[in-house]
Amino acid sequence: IYRWDPETETMILLTSQHFQPLSLACDSQGRLLVVTEYQPVKNSVVNGIEELVTDEFGGESGGGCYYPFFSYDRRIRVCAIDPKAPEASLELLPVVSLEQAKPDILYYPANQWRDSGDMMESFAKNDIACYLAPDGKTAIVHTPALARACGLTPLCPGKPAYLVDEYNKCIVQVQVGNDFALSNPTVWAERGEYGFAMTEDGDAYIPDCLLYIYVDGEKKDTIQLHDRPACVLEAGKNKEYLYITARRDVYALRLK
Incomplete structure (x- = not known):
């Protein structure tokens, strides 16, 4: 582990x-x-x-x-x-x-x-x-x-x-x-496949081939990674990162 x-x-x-x-x-x-x-x-x-x-x-x-x-x-x-x-x-x-x-x-x-x-x-x-x-x-x-x-x-x-x-x-x-x-x-x-994360600010991240960003229940943007994303987690001392597990790598997206 x-x-x-x-x-x-x-x-x-x-x-x-x-x-x-x-x-x-x-x-x-x-x-x-x-x-x-x-x-x-x-x-x-x-x-x-x-x-x-x-x-x-x-x-x-x-x-x-x-x-x-x-x-x-x-x-x-x-x-x-x-x-x-x-x-x-x-x-x-x-x-x-x-x-x-x-x-x-x-x-x-x-x-x-x-x-x-x-x-x-x-x-x-x-x-x-x-x-x-x-x-x-x-x-x-x-x-x-x-x-x-x-x-x-x-x-x-x-x-x-x-x-x-x-x-x-x-x-x-x-x-x-x-x-x-x-x-x-x-x-x-x-949308949806394996994971979901909603930040303290209310922004939602949904991995489903691409990484979809939702605000107030509506799709706002998408992010394409090198690998297919699977699970997401808001973390860090000040919740400043979104961690993303993917098919071959782990990504960290800075939120603030």
Whole structure:
């Protein structure tokens, strides 16, 4: 697992553990939260049960064909890493009920591939479990959609969230309730592939072949990169950068 250093424009190794990371987040104490795929050794048994027999999500498929294919020989795991001592601090996060965890922030898959075409209807069913970070305030939702998610979106009660319907290629705005229930889904933009970012100033960035810039819900401009962009994140000490992952490179666009 690597971290991008904008000052030196290099990737810094955090840990050499054998992960296949899917998406990343941070807790309130600066730990890196890593959603990763885990491939059990064939016929391995834990507590008397073969690992690949265990159903992580009680028959939920994530609304499409991807997770059933994924779960044939893999499982989802979420771990926490302290960047100051990555190898020594590595720990798997437990799955607990949302009612018990009561997190301040819940991370949700930024994009979903639901080839059953039911993403707008899927929000009617509330999520009930999460992976709780060591800070006790941050969690990642427990859902098969993590298997394909390229990024994570923080859900904050009382504020809207923006998610990518990857199958229908659009941005969906949802309202976040006090219990993290999602409601009132509407199509916010008829663009979308893997990621979405809205800055503190309200400008939105949508990667979809080009990098589309939206202001007040309307397309304002486009940026063409050397590679196809995938995920975007506003970051930096003063939120001065937009980081962009692409097919072969990582880009940093200065916002201010």
